[in-house]
Amino acid sequence: MFKFICNRLLQAIPVLIIIITMTFFMARLAPGGPFTQERNVSPEILEAMNEQYGLNDPWMVQYVRYLGSLLKGDLGPSFSSPGRTVNEIIADKIPVSLELGLLALTFALLVGIPVGLLAAVMKNSPADYIPMTGAMIGICLPTFVLGPLLALTFGIWLGWFNVSGWFSPSDRILPAITLALPYAAYIARLTRGGMLEILSQDYIRTARAKGVPEWKVVMKHAIKGGITPVVSYLGPAFAGLLAGSFVVETIFVIPGLGRAFVESALNRDYTLVMGTVIFYAVLLLIMNLLVDIVQVLLNPKLKFEEA
């Protein structure tokens, strides 16, 4: 297992280098710089600002310098928020996004798995097809439709929650549900599919023949194999949650990393964009690794060498 993790981490290095290089040169190739959008800036000041941030040096020099500081864990100063470093900004925003993401993931799992289990156990009954139709709709409803609709219904018409902001605990509910619902729906479908496949296996029949009570068959024998598809889905789900957080944080005006990324991209804040991209990439690679490990742990047929 240790070897497996080392291998995967080694494989991640070229991926990271490609990401860093592509982002770096894409930002430089693009027309316009980080300071061209500000009005009332005289050419001398612009020149001085470019000089101060080292933007006048040849690209390769900038690139090597950036990689050098990156190795020390320094993501550089932010262009759009003077006096603040990218490390500070990310450290500032990440607890908010992390809280939102974890809440959403927990909600998605807590709703999706039981619903899927119930649908599988009560196959072809109303408890199966009503939630499954709902799940299909939930998958098709994108976050940016669901969010405003939920805000409209529960925030404005019913007045139960605030429509925007991130202050009281109740402010967490609407954004988390918005982010979680499509995943809850997908997880429910995956759980149902996985459970149906496992429940038709011989060892389940054996367990039933031995007189094991049905709830024990489901909860003890079947569930481990049945939720494997859910586990392998968690990797892509996590990537999706990141993209979803851009939208949800924009809709509900949440001061998280997703909104910071979109804004930094719009402001051409090169260093903040790169810092966020690198951060996201590392996060995704780690999550995919974790998912692979859990998958092997759940399924004894898989071995770490194969993956």
Add this chain to the structure above:
Amino acid sequence: MSFKPTEHSQVEVAPELIHQVEDAHSLWDDALHRLKKNPAAMAGLYFFIFIILFSFVGPVFTPFSAEYQELPLANTGPMATILWEQRTNAEGEVTKEDFAAFNIVVGRQQRTGGSFDADAFLARLKAGEAVTLGDRSYTLSDRKYLLGTDRNGRDLLTRIMKGGQISLMVGFLATLVSIVIGVVYGSVSGYVGGKTDAVMMRIVDILYAMPFTIFVILLMVFFGREIWLMFMAIGAVAWLTMARIVRGQVVSVKKQEFIEAAVALGQKHGKIIFRHVIPNVLGPVIVYSTLTIPSVILFESFLSFLGLGVQPPDASWGVLIKEGAESMTVYPWQLLYPAILFSLTLLAMNFLGDGLRDALDPKTTK
């Protein structure tokens, strides 16, 4: 022993055998038959056809063009009553005339004139009377906006149709880009095999690990928000899965005897790929394409919602939903109509894609 094909006219065929031959179904007939038995997929198909007609033919039938704006009628509700307002000066000459929304006129009267009987006002207008209030006189206009207007007084229905054109076009063209790249890449990789295959698939694996949403966002931000760039960017991202699917199919088709026969006949590899291999992997490609189109439409709208996609005055459904979300507290219809239509389209396409998959691959269990 030489084999000579028998000529048709010489063979006596029993009539019931001819009937049997006519009844034989090709793979595609079978698929169509199975698809027709799936009500959800057929509903999806019909709705999809409806949406295409709605978006591309619909604007011909609406009374307004998508660009036509009537600023006094900004944010007019669906089917709201609209008046024609004339202002006259002391000499009785008309100095200014324009449309006015009924509820705005009523609101203004209620604020200034204390109690104002809106119902009586409406009744008199409906009777065809010109009602004078202060220096303004009103007559009923026959203008109606079925789904209301947007913030600039443009007809929302026509805007939704035009938005559908852009969203569908992005969906089709980006999917086409992904099909072309994915099919060529996947079939070359699978057909050549060996080390080339390993390297090509390794590249796909590495690209898979990239946070592509982020890359497309960066691309759109840095290189302007051009629609054609969006096709390319999304298409260039979506080909990865297509390449994997095609490669898997090609690897299994390659082992079949008719490919061996083609090789033995000395056909060129390029010809074998395009004539024999690709036609045999079309099924999964079609299925995956029907599922790619909605996800591309979704992605484009996601970008537009963040302000990174289609730019005004062009509007995709994402732009309309974004604008609607900004004003949903006061004018909820501006959010509701585009959102409902957009969601129904995605739902329909997903049902159709699922149905096609079941129809083309009878082995998959539901």
